[in-house]
Amino acid sequence: xxxxxxxxxxxxxxxxxxxxxxxxxxxxxxxxxxxxxxxxxxxxxxxxxxxxxxxxxxxxxxxxxxxxxxxxxxxxxxxxxxxxxxxxxxxxxxxxxxxx
Amino acid sequence: xxxxxxxxxxxxxxxxxxxxxxxxxxxxxxxxxxxxxxxxxxxxxxxxxxxxxxxxxxxxxxxxxxxxxxxxxxxxxxxxxxxxxxxxxxxxxxxxxxxxxxxxxxxxxxxxxxxxxxxxxxxxxxxxxxxxxxxxxxxxxxxxxxxxxxxxxxxxxxxxxxxxx
Numbered sequence: 362x363x364x365x366x367x368x369x370x371x372x373x374x375x376x377x378x379x380x381x382x383x384x385x386x387x388x389x390x391x392x393x394x395x396x397x398x399x400x401x402x403x404x405x406x407x408x409x410x411x412x413x414x415x416x417x418x419x420x421x422x423x424x425x426x427x428x429x430x431x432x433x434x435x436x437x438x439x440x441x442x443x444x445x446x447x448x449x450x451x452x453x454x455x456x457x458x459x460x461x
Numbered sequence: 462x463x464x465x466x467x468x469x470x471x472x473x474x475x476x477x478x479x480x481x482x483x484x485x486x487x488x489x490x491x492x493x494x495x496x497x498x499x500x501x502x503x504x505x506x507x508x509x510x511x512x513x514x515x516x517x518x519x520x521x522x523x524x525x526x527x528x529x530x531x532x533x534x535x536x537x538x539x540x541x542x543x544x545x546x547x548x549x550x551x552x553x554x555x556x557x558x559x560x561x562x563x564x565x566x567x568x569x570x571x572x573x574x575x576x577x578x579x580x581x582x583x584x585x586x587x588x589x590x591x592x593x594x595x596x597x598x599x600x601x602x603x604x605x606x607x608x609x610x611x612x613x614x615x616x617x618x619x620x621x622x623x624x625x626x
Contacts, residue, residue: 363467365576366569368504371471373565377558378478384554390487390533394494397525398478401501404517412508413576415583417593420513424594427513427520428605432612434525438532439616445536 368409375402389441389451393434400430466507473500491529498522512587 375398382395404423411419445451477497481490498521506514594602 362578363463363507364574365578366574367467367471368508369569369573370566371474371504373562373569374475375478376565377562378475378482380561381554381558382478382482384557385482385551388487390529390536391481391490394481394490394529397494397521398481398497401498401521405501405504408505408508408510408513411510411585412583413578415579415581417583417585417590420510420585420590421594421598423510423513424516424590425601425605427516428609431520431525432609434528435612435616436619438528439619442532442535443619451536 365409365413369406372402372405372409375399375405387452387454389444389453390438392453393437393441397430397434400426463507467504470500470503470507473497474504487533488530491526491533494529495522495526498526509583510585512585512590 379395379398379402382398383392386392386395404426407419407423407426411417411423441451444456448456450456474497477493477495477500480493481497484490484493499518502514502517502522505517
């Protein structure tokens with residue numbers, strides 16, 4: 362069997378890459394994709410602990426997280442479309458209504 | 462053999478995310494993300510979670526990526542995102558990411574490196590998952606259905622055009 366720590370380190374690497382992608386990218390859609398990556402890395406850790414403790418509850422939490430991510434993608438993309446319709450841009454540095 | 466599959470899938474998952482960071486085309490970004498999600502589904506299947514692997518591929522790599530691609534096609538920026546002016550922001554983000562990686566990986570290496578699997582077999586067939594979902598987790602399941610309805614209605618209300626008078 363593959364050691365648990367390999368999976369946990371992979372999950373940590375994916376989470377860090379998600380954070381890097383969130384801060385490097387400038388368009389809202391790709392920033393939104395990096396949030397999905399961070400959710401997935403947490404899911405991986407849940408599945409690994411579910412396997413190691415022989416408990417099915419971790420998989421049920423992952424089920425709920427995937428459902429939540431679908432709802433979140435639906436609403437987030439609606440908000441992005443609304444921003445594009447109002448401002449004609451999706452670059453995060455040009456959306457500065459609250460900058461003063 | 463298991464190690465080889467694990468190495469292949471994890472390299473595909475990390476490579477998909479790195480490709481997403483490097484590429485500037487948004488449609489390519491979505492496809493790199495699909496590669497990463499599919500390989501994560503393979504990892505779930507390797508961990509004896511077959512149902513979760515199936516819905517990972519169906520919902521994430523199927524539904525959510527297609528939703529992203531639809532929005533990218535609707536917005537349809539012709540010349541892509543121009544390179545950003547402030548050059549120091551990627552380096553700062555990389556530094557932040559490395560600090561975060563250290564903060565996550567160092568406790569794992571120092572404490573959890575030799576964590577063992579418990580003996581026995583995990584009964585994770587869709588049947589037992591459904592039994593647990595509809596007995597122990599019945600109320601969270603119903604609340605999740607309410608959440609999805611709220612998200613759908615919210616998206617429709619947000620995107621409805623106000624009639625101009």
